[in-house]
Amino acid sequence: MTRAGGRSPLAPRRTLPATVVDDTVAAAAILLDKWHPDEDSFGSSLFLDSTPDEVDAFLRAAKDLHRAMLFYASGAATAADALHAGGHGLIHAQELLDTAMRRLQRELQLLLTSLPAVLHFRQDDDDDDEQEDDQSLVDACAHLRVVAEAMMAAGYGKECVSIFKARRRAAVTANLQRLHGFSLSPQHAQVHKFSWEQVDAKIQSWLAGARVAFTSVFSAERELCDRVFVGDNEGVGDAVFGAIADDHATNILAVAEAAVGRSRRAPERLFRVLDVHDALTETILPAIVSAFGEKSEVTSRAATLVTTKVSEAVRSMVASFEAAIEKEPSKGTVPGGAVHPLTRYVMNYLSFLADYENALAHIYFYQQGVGAGGDQFTDTSSLASGSMASSSDLSSSSSSSPALSVWSNPIGWLVHVLLRKLDAKAGSYREPALSYLFLANNTHYEAKKVGGGTKLERVLGEEWAEAQRAKARGYVDVYVRAAWGNAGAGDENVAAGGRRRPSQQQQQQQEVPVEIRNGKTRRQRVTITD
Known part of the structure; x- marks a missing residue:
């Protein structure tokens, strides 16, 4: 109670910040x-159908x-502020903020719906006519x-x-399915049921x-x-991208893993x-590192696919090819000392294999640590940057190594295995002359396949091709002497039929049948001279 004649106490006065906050909330309510x-029954968009000023407002x-909520919840408001707001300032601001957020969700x-089905962000080297889109x-x-x-x-x-x-995620799934036939279903689980023709078609489609x-x-x-989640939200963007793409990427890699597994031990x-x-190595892994990050599980799986599964399959098939050459019967000869079908098959096979010289260099040279301290090469950054081996690495490695091996030069090693098998086959001829003619024909064929600036010559070296040509000429010389020795009767200078045997120099100029390959297999008479 107040004293008689006394002044009534003043009503609590509101603070200036509270007044400003109330006005701000009221203005926001009108805009909302x-x-x-x-x-909004017309489906209009604040960002797509209004003005930039209205968006900013x-x-x-x-x-x-949001600031009003923090103000009311912080205790900064006085009793008068709370009384003026009827005790509902915080609740009202929160309800309005929730309405605003539901609008932003819409x-x-x-x-997101307005984005094109296929995203394409213009690069510096793109044409200007795509700039508008x-x-x-x-x-x-x-x-x-x-x-x-x-x-x-x-x-x-x-x-x-x-x-x-x-x-x-739905957009990416539809895009991969529509454009490339990939889906989240476990496609790789069916590969083991396919025939090789189906697997081969699957690999081509996968590539x-x-x-x-x-x-x-x-x-x-x-x-x-990266463009949507920036600054402090960058980590959120990484997590969102992983949730969208990781399992898709893993499933795509799993298809290759299964297909490669079906290919083992078949040259x-x-x-x-x-x-x-x-x-x-050239395209996919660099793109994975760029998009998913060097430390991601997708990158790790792709690197393992390259350095372990694919590389092991390649080495297994090369070993099977070597074993197939070794298993060829040494007593299996061809009439007349002609070029053996094994020689043709192996050299043609190696001619195609030379197209993959860099891949072989990577698989055999770097991954096994030849010249690199013996450590296995599995650095994803080096894989992704394409800084891998080349045929020059193989050539330098094999030339500096004390002995040729499949690890230093797999193509050179397979040629060595073939030559060794041909030597064994040559020993199966009863007539020494045919044995040397066989070696001359097959060695000459190998030299022709390697020479002339072919990729095989780049892998094996021009010196190797020239050495083979010299060996072929040497075999011809021996063949000529052996053939004349068999034909000679009586006087050593008189050949059968009364003809005089030519001198040694004339023998070296003598034309002998040598089978070579020039487009189609045919027999020609060529002159072998020193």
């Missing part, structure tokens, strides 16, 4: 009424509502970024990530699709996440596996 998520209102969905994509990314930042700042990051992840998937689809998705399948190796 226009863009209320529950009352809405985003400022959302920030103001905007996020609309913006790319600019619309850039604008959409900018809108998505401000929506994500607003939702994250207001504490609605979980809702933002959930919507973004679900929409983009085309996987290149595009990793260099285009996943790289574009990585770019999208005729070697070239297809080497195609997989080249695709991985």
